[in-house]
Amino acid sequence: MSTVLLTGATGYIGRRLEKALREQATLSLRLLVRNAKKLTAKTRAQSVVIEGDTFDMGALRQALAGVETAIYLIHSMGTGEDFSRLDRESAENFRNACMEMGVRKIIYLGGLGLRQSASAHLASRIETGEILSAFPDRLRTIWFRAGVIIGSGSTSFEIIRHLVEKLPFMITPRWVRTLTQPIGIDDVIAYLTAAVDLDPPENLIVDIGAPPMSFMDMLTQTATVMGLRRWIVPVPFLSPRLSSYWLTLVTPVPYKVGAALVEGLKSETLVQNDHARQYFPHIHPQPYQQAVRRALEELEHDLVLSRWCDSSPGAVCDINEQAMPGESIFRDVRTVSFAGIPAEQVFSSILSLGGETGWYSYTFLWQVRGWIDKIMGGYGLNRGRRLASDLRIGDAVDFWKVADLVPNKRLLLVAQMKLPGKAWLEFDLQRDTLVQTAHFIPRGLWGRVYWYAVLPFHAFIFPDLCRTIVDQASGRHARDGMDQR
Structure with missing residues (x-):
C-alpha cells in the first residue's frame, strides 16, 4: 500500500x-x-x-x-x-x-x-x-x-x-x-x-x-x-x-x-x-x-463540500491561534435564559445564523454594514455560507469565519470585515443560559473611536439577536413536541 x-x-x-x-x-x-x-x-x-x-x-x-x-x-x-x-x-x-x-x-x-x-x-x-x-x-x-x-x-x-x-x-x-x-x-x-x-x-x-x-x-x-x-x-x-x-x-x-x-x-x-x-x-x-x-x-440539495473561501494563507480566509479573543479590551455581553429548551435546539438556532437565514432582525442595519465592508474591499454579507444549517471550523458565515465550534456548547466567529482592530462574536451555552459576547481588540485611536461609535447600534442589535435565537429554538422545540404527539 x-x-x-x-x-x-x-x-x-x-x-x-x-x-x-x-x-x-x-x-x-x-x-x-x-x-x-x-x-x-x-x-x-x-x-x-x-x-x-x-x-x-x-x-x-x-x-x-x-x-x-x-x-x-x-x-x-x-x-x-x-x-x-x-x-x-x-x-x-x-x-x-x-x-x-x-x-x-x-x-x-x-x-x-x-x-x-x-x-x-x-x-x-x-x-x-x-x-x-x-x-x-x-x-x-x-x-x-x-x-x-x-x-x-x-x-x-x-x-x-x-x-x-x-x-x-x-x-x-x-x-x-x-x-x-x-x-x-x-x-x-x-x-x-x-x-x-x-x-x-x-x-x-x-x-x-x-x-x-x-x-x-x-x-x-x-x-x-x-x-x-x-x-x-x-x-x-x-x-x-x-x-x-x-x-x-x-x-x-x-x-x-x-x-x-x-x-x-x-x-x-x-x-x-x-x-x-x-x-x-x-x-x-x-x-x-x-x-x-x-x-x-x-x-x-445543500451538498456543497467546499467553497472558494475555505482556506488560503494569511488573513484572507484562514484562521489560526491569533483568531481567538484572548484578553479582549472591549466586550459586549448579553445573556438570555433558555430554561426548558434542550441545549441542542438552541445551538441549532445559532448554527443557522447568516446566509439565507440572515441575522433574524434589524436586517437593514446588517445589510448597511455589509455594503460598507464591500465598498472598503471586504467580503460583505453576500459571501454567505457553505450549507444552510451546518458549520465546521473554517467555514465562512457572511463576513465572519468559524474559529471554534464545540457541539451544543460554543460557537466562536472571528470577524473578517474591514475593521480598525480584531473582533469576535461568541455564543456560549452555560447551563440553561445563552451567553453572547462581542469581543474587540482596537488598533490605535481609530479602533477605540470605532468601538464607541458602534455601541449605540449594539444596544439594540445584540440583545435582540440573543433573544431571537432562543425564541427560534423555543418554536422549534414546540414543533418537535407536536410532531412527537
Missing part, C-alpha cells in the same frame, strides 16, 4: 480530493494542514494528520517520511504584495524536502496560460510548476494546468451564478470575449486521483479542459441552464479596475479575488497539449452545461 501526502487539504480543491483519496483502498493518506481542527472527525480518524506548513521544515520532513507521492495544492493568493515570493519559497522548500525524504513523484495543479501574457498570479503559478519540476532526474512531477473551474462553491462559478441571477441586463467589458477552457470540478478531481497511479518516465505537463468558450458564452449558457433570459452587451470603456469593483459589489468575492480573476481573463487560457487524452483516455471532461447543472444541484 503506497503512502500519499496531500497538502492544501482544507482548501476548495483539497477537501474534495481528500474525500476521493480517502475512499481509495490501495493507498494510505497523510495530510499536512495548518489547523487540524478544520478537518472533519471522519477525516482525522481515517488519515494521518500532521500540523504544519511548507515553511516548517521539521513538520515537512515528518509529513514526507515514507511518502511515495506528494500532492501540492498550495498558493499564496491573498497574502499581500509578496505572494510571489512566498509561492517561490514554499515550492522550493517542498521540492527540496521531497528530494531529501526520497519522494518519487509530485502532483501539482496550476493554471492554463502562457508566461508572456500571464497575470501576476498566474505567472506565480507557472513559476511554482517550474520550481517543482526543476530536478527531473531525482523527482518526477505531473503538472496539471486548468482554466476556469466550475463547481458548487468555486470562485468562478459563484461569480457567474450571481451575475446571471441578479442582472437581467449586463454591460460587460471586452474581456468577456476572451477564450478559455472551463472544466468541472469532478473532472479535476478525477484527473488528480488518477495521477496517483501514473508513473511517467519523465516530467509531464497535462493541460485539462472542455472545449474553448468565452466568459460571455459561460454567462449565456448558465442562464440557459437556470431557465433565465439575459442580455449581455460588451463595451470597450470598462477598465479591469472598474470591472473588479463591479464584481465585488454584485458577487460574494472581495476586491482582491475579483481583480485577480479579471486580470487572468484578459488573456486567453487554452490547452497547449494533448496529454490529457494520451495519459488519461478514460476521463472525458463533461460539457459546460452539465458541470453547471451538477453545481446547481449540489446547491439546491
Whole structure:
C-alpha cells in the first residue's frame, strides 16, 4: 500500500480530493494542514494528520517520511504584495524536502496560460510548476494546468451564478470575449486521483479542459441552464479596475479575488497539449452545461463540500491561534435564559445564523454594514455560507469565519470585515443560559473611536439577536413536541 501526502487539504480543491483519496483502498493518506481542527472527525480518524506548513521544515520532513507521492495544492493568493515570493519559497522548500525524504513523484495543479501574457498570479503559478519540476532526474512531477473551474462553491462559478441571477441586463467589458477552457470540478478531481497511479518516465505537463468558450458564452449558457433570459452587451470603456469593483459589489468575492480573476481573463487560457487524452483516455471532461447543472444541484440539495473561501494563507480566509479573543479590551455581553429548551435546539438556532437565514432582525442595519465592508474591499454579507444549517471550523458565515465550534456548547466567529482592530462574536451555552459576547481588540485611536461609535447600534442589535435565537429554538422545540404527539 503506497503512502500519499496531500497538502492544501482544507482548501476548495483539497477537501474534495481528500474525500476521493480517502475512499481509495490501495493507498494510505497523510495530510499536512495548518489547523487540524478544520478537518472533519471522519477525516482525522481515517488519515494521518500532521500540523504544519511548507515553511516548517521539521513538520515537512515528518509529513514526507515514507511518502511515495506528494500532492501540492498550495498558493499564496491573498497574502499581500509578496505572494510571489512566498509561492517561490514554499515550492522550493517542498521540492527540496521531497528530494531529501526520497519522494518519487509530485502532483501539482496550476493554471492554463502562457508566461508572456500571464497575470501576476498566474505567472506565480507557472513559476511554482517550474520550481517543482526543476530536478527531473531525482523527482518526477505531473503538472496539471486548468482554466476556469466550475463547481458548487468555486470562485468562478459563484461569480457567474450571481451575475446571471441578479442582472437581467449586463454591460460587460471586452474581456468577456476572451477564450478559455472551463472544466468541472469532478473532472479535476478525477484527473488528480488518477495521477496517483501514473508513473511517467519523465516530467509531464497535462493541460485539462472542455472545449474553448468565452466568459460571455459561460454567462449565456448558465442562464440557459437556470431557465433565465439575459442580455449581455460588451463595451470597450470598462477598465479591469472598474470591472473588479463591479464584481465585488454584485458577487460574494472581495476586491482582491475579483481583480485577480479579471486580470487572468484578459488573456486567453487554452490547452497547449494533448496529454490529457494520451495519459488519461478514460476521463472525458463533461460539457459546460452539465458541470453547471451538477453545481446547481449540489446547491439546491445543500451538498456543497467546499467553497472558494475555505482556506488560503494569511488573513484572507484562514484562521489560526491569533483568531481567538484572548484578553479582549472591549466586550459586549448579553445573556438570555433558555430554561426548558434542550441545549441542542438552541445551538441549532445559532448554527443557522447568516446566509439565507440572515441575522433574524434589524436586517437593514446588517445589510448597511455589509455594503460598507464591500465598498472598503471586504467580503460583505453576500459571501454567505457553505450549507444552510451546518458549520465546521473554517467555514465562512457572511463576513465572519468559524474559529471554534464545540457541539451544543460554543460557537466562536472571528470577524473578517474591514475593521480598525480584531473582533469576535461568541455564543456560549452555560447551563440553561445563552451567553453572547462581542469581543474587540482596537488598533490605535481609530479602533477605540470605532468601538464607541458602534455601541449605540449594539444596544439594540445584540440583545435582540440573543433573544431571537432562543425564541427560534423555543418554536422549534414546540414543533418537535407536536410532531412527537
